[in-house]
Structures are given as C-alpha cells and as structure tokens.
Amino acid sequence: MFGNWLKTSILMAGIIALFGAVGGALGGQQGMLLALAFGGAMNLWAYWFSDKMVLKMYRARQVDAAASPYLYNMVKDLAQRAGLPMPKVYIIDEEQPNAFATGRNPEHAAVAATSGIMRLLTERELRGVMAHELAHVKHRDILISTITAIIAGAIAMLAQFGMFFGGRDSDNRSNPVAQILVMLLAPLAAMLIQMAISRTREFGADRGGAEISGDPGALADALLKIESYAKGIPLQTAEEHPATAQMMIINPLLGGGNFRSLFSTHPATQDRVARLRGMR
Numbered sequence: 001m002f003g004n005w006l007k008t009s010i011l012m013a014g015i016i017a018l019f020g021a022v023g024g025a026l027g028g029q030q031g032m033l034l035a036l037a038f039g040g041a042m043n044l045w046a047y048w049f050s051d052k053m054v055l056k057m058y059r060a061r062q063v064d065a066a067a068s069p070y071l072y073n074m075v076k077d078l079a080q081r082a083g084l085p086m087p088k089v090y091i092i093d094e095e096q097p098n099a100f101a102t103g104r105n106p107e108h109a110a111v112a113a114t115s116g117i118m119r120l121l122t123e124r125e126l127r128g129v130m131a132h133e134l135a136h137v138k139h140r141d142i143l144i145s146t147i148t149a150i151i152a153g154a155i156a157m158l159a160q161f162g163m164f165f166g167g168r169d170s171d172n173r174s175n176p177v178a179q180i181l182v183m184l185l186a187p188l189a190a191m192l193i194q195m196a197i198s199r200t201r202e203f204g205a206d207r208g209g210a211e212i213s214g215d216p217g218a219l220a221d222a223l224l225k226i227e228s229y230a231k232g233i234p235l236q237t238a239e240e241h242p243a244t245a246q247m248m249i250i251n252p253l254l255g256g257g258n259f260r261s262l263f264s265t266h267p268a269t270q271d272r273v274a275r276l277r278g279m280r
Contacts, residue, residue: 060090128219135208
C-alpha cells in the first residue's frame with residue numbers, strides 16, 4: 001500500500017511540475033504563475049462540483065433501502081466494515097456491467113452501479129466490486145483523479161494557446177523550436193502521467209476492496225466476468241465523455257490498438273487478478 005502512495009505522490013509532483021514548466025516555457029514567469037493560478041481555480045471548482053456533474057451526465061438515479069434494498073444494504077454493510085460514513089447510492093440504467101465512486105471526500109461520497117452489473121454478478125462478486133469502490137472513497141482517489149484530469153486538461157489548453165498566440169521565455173527571447181516541442185509533447189506527457197496515476201490507484205483500490213470485503217477472490221472473479229461482458233456492450237456516455245473512463249472499475253471504452261497499455265486508464269485485468277489471487 002505504501003508503494004502505491006509513494007508512486008502516486010511522485011507522479012502527482014511530476015504533473016504539477018510539468019504544468020508550471022509549460023506555463024513558463026510559453027509565457028515566461030508570468031505564464032507559469034498564470035498557469036498555476038488557472039489550475040488552482042479549476043481544481044477548486046472540480047473539488048466541489050465534479051460529483052454532481054458526472055452523476056447527472058450518466059443519468060444516475062439515487063436509491064435508498066426501500067427502492068433497492070439489495071444494493072443499498074450491501075453498500076451499508078461494506079461501509080460499516082470500512083469505517084466509512086454511508087455514501088449515497090445510485091443505479092445507472094445501462095446494460096454494460098460497470099461501477100464507479102465519486103465525491104470530494106468520504107462525507108460527501110457516492111457509489112454507482114449499472115443495472116447490467118447487478119444482473120451479471122453474483123452477490124459475492126458484487127460485494128467485491130462495491131468494496132473496491134468504497135476503497136477509492138477511503139483513499140480519496142476521487143479527488144486525486146479529478147485534480148490530475150484537470151491539470152492534464154489545463155496543460156493541453158495552454159499548449160493550444162501557445163500554438164495560436166506564441167510564447168516567450170523569461171528573457172523575452174523567442175525560442176520557436178523549444179516552444180513547438182513543448183506545445184506538441186507536453187499534452188502527451190501529461191496524458192501519460194495521468195494514465196499512470198489512474199493505474200496505480202486501481203491497484204490500490206483492488207487491495208483495499210479485498211481487505212474491506214475479506215474476499216479477494218470475489219473481486220478477481222468479478223473483474224474477469226465484467227471484462228468479458230463489457231467488451232461487446234457500449235456505454236454511450238463514456239464514449240462521448242472519455243475523460244470519465246478512469247472512474248470505472250473496468251475501462252468502459254470500446255476498441256483499442258497499438259500502445260493500448262501505455263494509454264490505458266486501468267491496469268491489465270490479468271495483472272489485477274494475479275495480485276488479488278496472491279493476497280493472503
């Protein structure tokens with residue numbers, strides 16, 4: 001667990017440093033300060049409102065013990081085992097089996113499951129999945145992923161501004177070759193760091209979820225089953241808003257191609273399963 005946190009901290013430091021460097025390269029010292037201020041403002045907005053946005057985007061409907069006793073009571077039991085406040089519980093009426101957690105902290109968290117995953121998995125497997133999502137809440141991964149997504153997007157935006165308006169270094173001397181390289185490579189570097197952070201947090205949530213449920217094999221079985229079924233069932237909202245893919249327990253996006261593992265928001269399912277099977 002400590003190794004995952006250390007790796008995440010290093011990657012977070014890297015993307016923040018990249019953010020400042022892009023601002024400096026394209027606008028000198030003022031550009032760097034502007035980039036950091038812009039990123040801070042966006043992070044503050046995302047911290048408070050991203051959960052409501054994504055739940056609305058996926059047309060999630062909140063349920064209670066009366067509306068969905070099966071899912072609600074399962075989450076309630078797992079939250080108690082994890083020592084967490086009871087999160088809000090949502091169901092997304094989609095066939096693709098998937099689930100995610102959102103919210104700025106454990107006191108304002110929500111977990112969501114698709115109707116497809118509730119039909120597909122056994123009770124034991126679904127407990128493993130929801131425990132995984134509660135581990136994200138416990139580790140405050142939602143905030144970490146939100147911050148990295150916003151910073152990566154801001155870096156891409158700064159690069160676009162530089163492409164249209166040009167930039168200057170701190171001594172006001174043009175360096176067009178360096179500026180072009182920054183504009184082209186910085187968004188790619190930011191995306192790679194963002195994907196690496198996401199993969200690291202998924203491994204951490206797998207372990208944390210297995211500890212909460214007390215059944216690593218249940219989550220391993222669920223991951224294999226979800227991936228097998230999800231490949232052929234589109235999740236249209238995720239296709240339209242691919243930045244939300246990293247929230248899901250399994251990558252909801254169809255397709256792939258070369259360098260898929262490098263740009264994936266999730267580790268290979270086989271690697272996740274192997275680690276879960278190796279837990280004692």
